[in-house]
Amino acid sequence: MEREVVYLPLGSSWRIQLYENDLLRAATLYGLEGRTINLSFPLCEDSFDSSRGQFNALVLLDQIHELRKGSDLYMGITAADIYVPKMNYIFGIADKNMGCAVLSVARLIYAQYGASSSLLSERVLKEAAHELGHLLGLGHCSDHGCLMSFSNNIMEVDKKKPVICDRCRLKLH
Numbered sequence: 001m002e003r004e005v006v007y008l009p010l011g012s013s014w015r016i017q018l019y020e021n022d023l024l025r026a027a028t029l030y031g032l033e034g035r036t037i038n039l040s041f042p043l044c045e046d047s048f049d050s051s052r053g054q055f056n057a058l059v060l061l062d063q064i065h066e067l068r069k070g071s072d073l074y075m076g077i078t079a080a081d082i083y084v085p086k087m088n089y090i091f092g093i094a095d096k097n098m099g100c101a102v103l104s105v106a107r108l109i110y111a112q113y114g115a116s117s118s119l120l121s122e123r124v125l126k127e128a129a130h131e132l133g134h135l136l137g138l139g140h141c142s143d144h145g146c147l148m149s150f151s152n153n154i155m156e157v158d159k160k161k162p163v164i165c166d167r168c169r170l171k172l173h
């Protein structure tokens, strides 16, 4: 059976519903069906680091993994700011073996005051597609225009095109 991409809202979900179409488009880039779970799950309490005021993405990955059913790819979508140890923040993280990823829209949608809604949509699409690429086995790409290139900050996200380069596409097959 074809795998689906299941988007699971973590924490307050109203911001995520705004980006549902972008998330579904990210799945389409890989020829996959996507669906969004309407119910939102509370962010697991253990993930919150009160000294940083941020949520540990590794703990959230475990939480999503526990909610995962079957072989579908699960991506938790949150508006909370997330981090992994040794990084100030991250946009997202994926674990291929777990079949799970976490994407935070926090820095994508608040980074620039006055950014157009289409720019915000494109950022969500690109970073969701980036994490999906990892779930499908792709690593980081050295082509800065490819959505599989690593983004350290929002300028680098905006530099990428919402497509995967030919080299990455070949690797998928």
Ligand SMILES: [Zn+2]
Pocket: 130, 134, 140, 149, 150
């Ligand atoms: Zn990456």
Ligand SMILES: [Zn+2]
Pocket: 141, 142, 143, 146, 147, 148, 149, 164, 165, 166, 167, 168
């Ligand atoms: Zn590439």
